[in-house]
Amino acid sequence: MFDDSNIIVGLEIGTSKICAVVGEQNADPASAGLNIVGLGQSPARGMRKGEIVDAALAEECVRNAIVEAEQMADVEIRSVYLGVTGGHIRGFNNRGVHPVVSADREISDDDVQDVIKNAKAINLPAENTVVHAVRQHFLVDGHDGITNPVGMLGARLEVDMHVVHGNTNRLQNSVRLVKGLQLEVEEIVFNGLASSLALLTSEQKELGALVIDIGGGTTDYVVYADGVIKHTGALALGGDHVSNDLGHGLKVPLSRAEKLKLEHGSALVDEAMKGRTLTLTNELGLPLKTINVEHLQRIMSLRLEEIFQIVAQDLEQAGFTDYLRAGVFLSGGCARSPQIAKLAEPVFQMPVLLGQTNSISGLKSALDQPEFVTAIGLAKFGSLKTRKREGKPSFAQGIKSTIAGFLRR
Amino acid sequence: MKTKTETPVAAPESNQTRSVKIIGVGGAGVSLLDTLPGDEFAGAGFVAVNTDAPSLDASAAAVKIHLETKLMRGLGTGGDPERGRAIAEEQFSTLKTACESADVVLIIAGLGGGAGSGISPVLARAAKETGALVLAFVTLPFLCEGNRRHQQAQQSLEHLKSVADGVICLPSQKTFKLIDENTSVLETFRITGGLLVEGIRGVWQLLTRPGLIQIHFDDLCALVRNRHSESVFACVEAAGAGRSREVVEKLLAHPLLDEGRALAESDAVLVSLLGGKDLTMAEVNRVMEQIGRHCEHAQIIMGAAVDAEMKNHLSVTVIAAKHNPVAPAESPAAGQSGEPAEQAFPRGAARPSSRCMPQANPFSLQQREQTLAKNAGGRARKSGSRMRQEQLPLAIISKGRFDKSEPTIHKGEDLDIPTYLRRGVPLN
Numbered sequence: 001m002f003d004d005s006n007i008i009v010g011l012e013i014g015t016s017k018i019c020a021v022v023g024e025q026n027a028d029p030a031s032a033g034l035n036i037v038g039l040g041q042s043p044a045r046g047m048r049k050g051e052i053v054d055a056a057l058a059e060e061c062v063r064n065a066i067v068e069a070e071q072m073a074d075v076e077i078r079s080v081y082l083g084v085t086g087g088h089i090r091g092f093n094n095r096g097v098h099p100v101v102s103a104d105r106e107i108s109d110d111d112v113q114d115v116i117k118n119a120k121a122i123n124l125p126a127e128n129t130v131v132h133a134v135r136q137h138f139l140v141d142g143h144d145g146i147t148n149p150v151g152m153l154g155a156r157l158e159v160d161m162h163v164v165h166g167n168t169n170r171l172q173n174s175v176r177l178v179k180g181l182q183l184e185v186e187e188i189v190f191n192g193l194a195s196s197l198a199l200l201t202s203e204q205k206e207l208g209a210l211v212i213d214i215g216g217g218t219t220d221y222v223v224y225a226d227g228v229i230k231h232t233g234a235l236a237l238g239g240d241h242v243s244n245d246l247g248h249g250l251k252v253p254l255s256r257a258e259k260l261k262l263e264h265g266s267a268l269v270d271e272a273m274k275g276r277t278l279t280l281t282n283e284l285g286l287p288l289k290t291i292n293v294e295h296l297q298r299i300m301s302l303r304l305e306e307i308f309q310i311v312a313q314d315l316e317q318a319g320f321t322d323y324l325r326a327g328v329f330l331s332g333g334c335a336r337s338p339q340i341a342k343l344a345e346p347v348f349q350m351p352v353l354l355g356q357t358n359s360i361s362g363l364k365s366a367l368d369q370p371e372f373v374t375a376i377g378l379a380k381f382g383s384l385k386t387r388k389r390e391g392k393p394s395f396a397q398g399i400k401s402t403i404a405g406f407l408r409r
Numbered sequence: 410m411k412t413k414t415e416t417p418v419a420a421p422e423s424n425q426t427r428s429v430k431i432i433g434v435g436g437a438g439v440s441l442l443d444t445l446p447g448d449e450f451a452g453a454g455f456v457a458v459n460t461d462a463p464s465l466d467a468s469a470a471a472v473k474i475h476l477e478t479k480l481m482r483g484l485g486t487g488g489d490p491e492r493g494r495a496i497a498e499e500q501f502s503t504l505k506t507a508c509e510s511a512d513v514v515l516i517i518a519g520l521g522g523g524a525g526s527g528i529s530p531v532l533a534r535a536a537k538e539t540g541a542l543v544l545a546f547v548t549l550p551f552l553c554e555g556n557r558r559h560q561q562a563q564q565s566l567e568h569l570k571s572v573a574d575g576v577i578c579l580p581s582q583k584t585f586k587l588i589d590e591n592t593s594v595l596e597t598f599r600i601t602g603g604l605l606v607e608g609i610r611g612v613w614q615l616l617t618r619p620g621l622i623q624i625h626f627d628d629l630c631a632l633v634r635n636r637h638s639e640s641v642f643a644c645v646e647a648a649g650a651g652r653s654r655e656v657v658e659k660l661l662a663h664p665l666l667d668e669g670r671a672l673a674e675s676d677a678v679l680v681s682l683l684g685g686k687d688l689t690m691a692e693v694n695r696v697m698e699q700i701g702r703h704c705e706h707a708q709i710i711m712g713a714a715v716d717a718e719m720k721n722h723l724s725v726t727v728i729a730a731k732h733n734p735v736a737p738a739e740s741p742a743a744g745q746s747g748e749p750a751e752q753a754f755p756r757g758a759a760r761p762s763s764r765c766m767p768q769a770n771p772f773s774l775q776q777r778e779q780t781l782a783k784n785a786g787g788r789a790r791k792s793g794s795r796m797r798q799e800q801l802p803l804a805i806i807s808k809g810r811f812d813k814s815e816p817t818i819h820k821g822e823d824l825d826i827p828t829y830l831r832r833g834v835p836l837n
């Protein structure tokens with residue numbers, strides 16, 4: 001059995017499946033310090049558009065996923081990093097300003113803390129809370145692109161923050177559900193952010209990249225440029241909508257539509273499929289209904305294209321289209337649709353790739369699937385957090401070293 | 410108001426350079442005038458104008474103008490704006506004298522009836538001729554009050570808009586959002602009136618309080634001119650440490666702003682902040698930033714003012730106007746006959762932006778006599794409205810599994826409806 005302190009668990013409560021990833025901290029820099037040792041998943045019930053609509057059903061599914069992950073990794077899970085999503089989540093950039101008052105105009109650590117505090121003081125609607133406040137760059141006297149201003153001279157220190165916020169109650173729903181299973185929630189993490197952590201290398205972040213995670217009920221996207229998060233968004237659209245459209249258009253039940261999507265779906269209308277039909281049979285093998293494969297693919301293509309268009313429009317409005325030199329990375333269950341990259345390329349007018357979770361070692365081939373990206377990213381987020389914490393000496397360590405210092409004298 | 414002695418010329422206060430007259434026209438206008446708290450509007454001249462003697466008697470306004478002619482037989486206008494208009498034309502000089510010596514004239518009226526709809530455009534013209542700036546606050550009738558009243562109100566509104574510098578219009582129907590099943594009729598009218606008074610108060614504060622960031626009256630007029638007929642306004646107040654946040658919250662929750670949706674739709678927004686001496690720039694900034702975020706496409710005019718009495722309080726008035734791309738369709742009543750109705754209320758949408766503009770052609774003496782005589786004869790009116798076929802909303806498309814979940818709305822489109830249906834892609 002592993003030492004529990006090294007175990008980090010990412011839990012994603014998705015609309016179509018619930019996935020728990022167990023990671024183990026290691027010192028190996030090649031794998032970014034995280035080894036995936038276990039994974040549990042369970043089809044989700046009681047979820048719509050990334051949010052819980054039936055807590056009892058959802059709780060059971062989460063329990064199944066956790067139990068499976070525990071068995072596979074042979075650990076006891078005590079705390080998780082919980083992914084959150086939903087159409088209510090928004091991101092925006094905020095700038096904090098702080099005048100440097102010291103006589104020599106040297107920027108001190110305190111100034112930096114103050115300016116960050118100022119940037120975090122944002123005016124949100126009362127029912128909303130901040131999920132993340134991510135630091136972007138400092139500005140000293142209007143000079144952009146400074147990552148560490150301590151020790152520099154200047155009269156005016158500013159910092160840009162990217163703030164992700166969402167409706168408190170709706171965020172708390174999933175936290176409460178997890179707490180009801182006697183699990184600690186270390187932190188809540190926006191799913192889009194988690195996916196981007198798992199997919200992007202620091203080089204890609206520097207170049208500028210867009211990560212789109214198209215899940216069952218929601219589409220989360222994150223823009224990186226100059227190595228920092230510039231923009232985030234969540235759309236309550238996803239694979240469920242594709243299935244729903246198919247059910248509506250082909251006049252088949254939802255469960256059948258879901259199956260058709262997986263078996264015959266394509267993000268682009270396949271020329272070879274034009275005019276082809278498909279006969280659906282009932283359990284006895286008797287023909288029920290004939291559907292047109294071209295229609296199936298057209299309906300699906302239109303929906304997916306629309307999702308990309310909405311994201312592209314949003315980016316254009318925010319003015320980030322020109323920053324994305326590394327291209328667009330797709331993840332989430334919908335990224336499995338055949339030809340999806342080909343569909344997205346003309347919309348974004350840049351290379352579109354299926355994301356790969358390169359930066360993590362462990363059960364590699366089995367894990368490098370688009371639908372696990374978010375959960376892996378959550379575990380990675382956890383490992384980054386704990387490492388940061390370890391960087392600073394803990395209180396106990398501090399006392400120890402002080403005493404040792406005394407003794408040495 | 411009730412306690413104060415009134416002179417025709419408003420007594421200018423130390424910090425006040427404009428003399429303002431507030432004129433209530435018609436039954437609704439006069440009673441609304443009475444609800445204005447006199448102490449708050451100290452310095453304004455109150456004038457009540459009506460054709461109906463009992464209503465004037467009940468009013469507490471200092472100056473009362475009873476428009477009367479023997480042809481009316483003391484019966485008022487009988488809900489016919491033509492009569493109101495004719496009588497106002499007849500006594501044009503009286504109205505003009507009443508407006509004299511005022512820099513700004515605020516007209517309050519309830520449109521749809523006879524006096525309010527008929528007299529206010531004429532009064533606005535009279536006030537303009539004396540050289541005053543004219544701003545009208547009017548209510549439109551409830552939908553249930555019937556087609557005819559609605560058309561009369563619309564006609565009068567159009568006319569008023571072509572004459573006055575600005576018209577701020579509150580459709581009474583909107584107050585339905587504020588009331589519940591048990592609200593009495595009286596209460597409802599009081600709420601409607603209260604909202605209008607709120608708006609007047611906001612404009613009043615704007616005009617009289619010393620501005621840190623001044624809004625000129627012209628700005629206000631430019632905002633409401635040539636816009637959609639229904640501007641929305643909201644006035645909210647908050648006190649204490651978190652007042653700037655609270656004010657924005659209240660504003661966004663204001664029913665007339667449709668939870669901030671009205672802000673998003675409007676293309677011109679006027680924001681006036683009034684605070685005590687402790688009003689900080691950061692607060693002003695915070696409020697403006699939040700409002701700005703909700704109306705990204707709008708032209709925003711902002712003003713901030715300080716009032717020593719507003720200690721610890723912050724009051725924000727927002728007037729939002731929508732652009733009016735098309736002139737309202739010709740209503741059947743106006744198109745029906747070649748009678749005075751049509752020429753008396755020309756639909757002059759294109760209007761020079763200068764302050765002195767040509768007037769809508771007034772009644773000739775002959776015409777006036779004709780109208781009065783005709784109406785006094787008590788002949789049955791032509792039925793103004795034809796039967797109309799109501800249209801049911803288009804068949805609602807089932808949203809399948811998303812039927813009961815919160816809809817995903819993006820730029821007004823319900824994205825839960827299949828894309829191929831919204832885009833009209835045929836599947837044959």
